[in-house]
Amino acid sequence: xxxxxxxxxxxxxxxxxxxxxxxxxxxxxxxxxxxxxxxxxxxxxxxxxxxxxxxxxxxxxxxxxxxxxxxxxxxxxxxxxxxxxxxxxxxxxxxxxxxxxxxxxxxxxxxxxxxxxxxxxxxxxxxxxxxxxxxxxxxxxxxxxxxxxxxxxxxxxxxxxxxxxxxxxxxxxxxxxxxxxxxxxxxxxxxxxxxxxxxxxxxxxxxxxxxxxxxxxxxxxxxxxxxxxxxxxxxxxxxxxxxxxxxxxxxxxxxxxxxxxxxxxxxxxxxxxx
Amino acid sequence: xxxxxxxxxxxxxxxxxxxxxxxxxxxxxxxxxxxxxxxxxxxxxxxxxxxxxxxxxxxxxxxxxxxxxxxxxxxxxxxxxxxxxxxxxxxxxxxxxxxxxxxxxxxxxxxxxxxxxxxxxxxxxxxxxxxxxxxxxxxxxxxxxxxxxxxxxxxxxxxxxxxxxxxxxxxxxxxxxxxxxxxxxxxxxxxxxxxxxxxxxxxxxxxxxxxxxxxxxxxxxxxxxxxxxxxxxxxxxxxxxxxxxxxxxxxxxxxxxxxxxxxxxxxxxxxxxx
Numbered sequence: 132x133x134x135x136x137x138x139x140x141x142x143x144x145x146x147x148x149x150x151x152x153x154x155x156x157x158x159x160x161x162x163x164x165x166x167x168x169x170x171x172x173x174x175x176x177x178x179x180x181x182x183x184x185x186x187x188x189x190x191x192x193x194x195x196x197x198x199x200x201x202x203x204x205x206x207x208x209x210x211x212x213x214x215x216x217x218x219x220x221x222x223x224x225x226x227x228x229x230x231x232x233x234x235x236x237x238x239x240x241x242x243x244x245x246x247x248x249x250x251x252x253x254x255x256x257x258x259x260x261x262x263x264x265x266x267x268x269x270x271x272x273x274x275x276x277x278x279x280x281x282x283x284x285x286x287x288x289x290x291x292x293x294x295x296x297x298x299x300x301x302x303x304x305x306x307x308x309x310x311x312x313x314x315x316x317x318x319x320x321x322x323x324x325x326x327x328x329x330x331x332x333x334x335x336x337x338x339x340x341x342x343x344x345x346x347x348x349x350x351x352x353x354x355x356x357x358x359x360x361x362x363x364x365x366x367x368x369x370x371x372x373x374x375x376x377x378x379x380x381x382x383x384x385x386x387x388x389x390x391x392x393x394x395x396x397x398x399x400x401x402x403x404x405x
Numbered sequence: 406x407x408x409x410x411x412x413x414x415x416x417x418x419x420x421x422x423x424x425x426x427x428x429x430x431x432x433x434x435x436x437x438x439x440x441x442x443x444x445x446x447x448x449x450x451x452x453x454x455x456x457x458x459x460x461x462x463x464x465x466x467x468x469x470x471x472x473x474x475x476x477x478x479x480x481x482x483x484x485x486x487x488x489x490x491x492x493x494x495x496x497x498x499x500x501x502x503x504x505x506x507x508x509x510x511x512x513x514x515x516x517x518x519x520x521x522x523x524x525x526x527x528x529x530x531x532x533x534x535x536x537x538x539x540x541x542x543x544x545x546x547x548x549x550x551x552x553x554x555x556x557x558x559x560x561x562x563x564x565x566x567x568x569x570x571x572x573x574x575x576x577x578x579x580x581x582x583x584x585x586x587x588x589x590x591x592x593x594x595x596x597x598x599x600x601x602x603x604x605x606x607x608x609x610x611x612x613x614x615x616x617x618x619x620x621x622x623x624x625x626x627x628x629x630x631x632x633x634x635x636x637x638x639x640x641x642x643x644x645x646x647x648x649x650x651x652x653x654x655x656x657x658x659x660x661x662x663x664x665x666x667x668x669x670x671x672x673x674x675x676x677x678x679x
Contacts, residue, residue, distance in 0.1 A: 192512075238466075238525035240571035246520045251512035282570055289563035296556055297514035 134379045140362040146349040151309040152368040157375045170371045174214060177378040182218040184385040188253045189223035190392050195250040195299040198381065199258045201267075202306030203344060204334045205316035206367050208259045211306065214374040215381065216257060225250075228259040241265045241283075242290055249294060262287060266351045271343045284354035295359035302384060303360060304377055305352060306367040310341055408653045412637040414630045420623040425583040426642040431649045444645045448488060451652040456492040458659040462527045463497035464666050469524040469573040472655065473532045475541075476580030477618060478608045479590035480641050482533045485580065488648040489655065490531060499524075502533040515539045515557075516564055523568060536561060540625045545617045558628035569633035576658060577634060578651055579626060580641040584615055 137155055157173060158166035188196065198216075200208045212226050227248045236244045242262055250256040266287070270280045291301055308316075317334060320326040337344070356362040363380055367373040411429055428434045432443035462470065472490075474482045486500050501522045510518045516536055524530040540561070544554045565575055582590075591608060594600040611618070630636040637654055641647040 235525065238527075239523065240568060240573070242567065243520060243523065246517060249513065249517065251509065253512075286563075286567040286570070289560075289567065293516065293560040293563065294514060296560070299514070 134376070134383050135361075135363065138363040138365060138376060138380065140352055140356045140364055144349065144353055144364070146307070146345050146352075149307060149364055149366075151307045151312065151366050153366040154369065154372050155366070155376070156379060157372065159369065159372055159375075167371050170375045174371070174374045174378050175218075177375075177382050178215055178218045180382055181216070181378065181385060182220065184382075184390060185219050185224060185255050187390040187392055188255060189220070190253075191390060192253040193298070194388065195252055195294075196255040196385075197250050197258065197294065197299050197301045198256070199261045199263070199301070199303040200306060201261060201263050201304070201348075202367065203308060203313060203341075204337060205313050205320075206306035206308045207370055207373055208306060210370060211304075211374060211377055212257055212259060214370075215378045216255075219255065223253055224255040224257075226257045226259055229261060229264065242286065246290070250299060252298070262290075263351060263355075266354075267344065267347045268337075270347045271340050280350075281354075284351070287355050288357060288360075291355070291357065291360040300384065300388075301360035302381065303355075303362045304380075305348065305362055305364050306373060307364055308367045312368045313338065313341075408650070408657055409635075409637065412639060412650060412654065414626055414636040414638055418623065418627055418638070420581070420619050420626075423581060423638055423640075425581045425586065425640050427640040428643065428646050429640070429650070430653060431646065433643065433646055433649075441645050444649045448645070448648045448652050449492075451649075451656050452489055452492045454656055455490070455652065455659060456494065458656075458664060459493050459498060459529050461664040461666055462529060463494070464527075465664060466527040467572070468662065469526055469568075470529040470659075471524050471532065471568065471573050471575045472530070473535045473537070473575070473577040474580065475535060475537050475578070475622075476641065477582060477587060477615075478611060479587050479594070480580035480582045481644055481647055482580060484644060485578075485648060485651055486531055486533060488644075489652045490529075493529065497527055498529040498531075500531045500533055503535060503538065516560065520564070524573060526572070536564075537625060537629075540628075541618065541621045542611075544621045544624075545614050554624075555628075558625070561629050562631060562634075565629070565631065565634040574658065574662075575634035576655065577629075577636045578654075579622065579636055579638050580647060581638050582641045586642045587612065587615075 134156060154160045154166075158169035163169060188194070200211055202208055216224065216226070225248075229245070232241075232244065245258075245262045248256065248258070266275075266280050266283050269275050270277075275283070295301060317330070317338070320330045352362045352364070363377075365373050365376050408430060428440075431447060432440035437443060462468070474485055476482055490498065490500070499522075503519070506515075506518065519532075519536045522530065522532070540549075540554050540557050543549050544551075549557070569575060591604070591612070594604045626636045626638070637651075639647050639650050
């Protein structure tokens with residue numbers, strides 16, 4: 132069984148039955164005493180391999196890779212970008228953090244700003260939040276009805292299918308944390324003035340909608356898990372496990388592409404630089 | 406029967422059975438001796454009404470209007486823009502002429518550059534050529550297979566449905582000219598040095614693919630005519646008839662929206678400017 136299969140959204144998925152603190156791979160799963168250090172080192176090594184493969188992307192001018200990170204506040208989207216993709220050469224790789232839409236963005240359909248940011252050939256793009264907010268926060272706050280939400284699921288499936296059929300590999304990660312874990316992470320941010328920049332009082336207001344968010348996530352994941360754009364549910368109460376799992380799935384997918392540098396030009400070898 | 410219904414792509418549409426020189430509305434259809442002058446004046450008047458209604462668009466900040474013009478070389482896309490939309494206030498209206506894609510555009514899916522240009526709320530956008538080139542020239546020159554072309558029809562239907570469901574009114578016009586009419590228009594361009602800037606030797610090469618283009622158009626129109634983004638087949642051998650028909654259909658659609666200026670603010674009436 133591949134690592135992707137282990138974490139792929141299961142049939143009949145129920146978010147409440149999914150343990151956010153599971154340790155299914157690495158030294159942590161094996162119960163090694165020094166598991167944390169071993170798994171961190173392993174993630175670092177995988178990150179290097181991802182970086183090497185991404186260089187081939189750029190050289191081969193193919194394919195397009197889109198990675199989507201979604202999760203509740205404090206679930207570790209920023210941390211994942213740093214730990215898993217921190218070693219990737221920014222040449223040909225970008226992270227896009229979608230904030231609340233601007234007025235110009237609101238005047239267009241909600242996929243407009245997202246489509247502009249999708250990867251080009253040979254590019255790796257990481258979405259920190261994404262068009263999925265339009266079926267999460269938008270639904271939780273009832274800015275849209277259930278019927279409109281269903282319509283959006285269909286738009287999103289269509290959009291991702293088009294991207295896939297035009298050469299984009301799409302991997303979607305739901306960073307799953309427990310309500311208790313969020314509590315302690317928010318408390319930690321409040322306790323440390325150096326972390327206050329990451330805190331928004333709005334986060335506490337959103338936390339009150341915890342159950343509605345869990346429900347919106349469960350529905351959205353089920354409605355938009357497709358063969359061409361699968362969802363992976365990542366147990367994220369442990370940052371170490373989260374990073375190791377995501378890094379492993381990305382590497383597994385990149386290795387499956389069997390990428391190689393474009394063939395050299397024999398004529399070039401004969402050239403002499405004066 | 407509305408004018409739109411007269412020109413809407415019929416069931417079992419066959420392009421070769423469609424007379425590009427039909428005169429179905431206006432003084433020309435009635436056989437008036439001064440038909441040309443009368444119909445031109447009528448188009449001008451309709452253009453004024455379109456301009457008035459578009460002002461309400463801007464004021465009301467709704468809806469979004471997308472007009473797509475497609476047709477063979479010399480079919481009169483530029484002329485239509487001038488004759489029908491020439492009086493519209495550029496504030497809130499734009500024409501986008503899609504040329505051969507740039508390298509950056511080719512590195513993305515073919516809807517990427519198109520999506521960027523769709524109308525915002527309260528905006529009227531006219532596409533002079535469009536994403537339809539991706540199932541026309543691309544298919545005629547066999548840059549894509551028949552199966553890929555079918556896939557693109559589906560992408561386009563999905564894309565236009567999403568635009569429609571997020572508030573865009575879409576009207577698509579196929580400017581239908583006969584092969585003889587194209588011959589005389591191309592010859593005319595060659596005879597007049599002042600028109601040489603509009604001539605591209607490539608036009609003659611494309612003309613050799615006339616039958617393949619007719620076939621590609623017929624298939625594309627049939628595959629992408631939908632309730633939310635209908636195709637209108639415009640007899641365009643006569644420029645006067647073409648302009649009158651398109652102007653009439655656009656006006657009819659805008660009038661059906663029953664737009665009105667946003668309500669005034671009674672407080673404003675009491676303000677005194679010193």
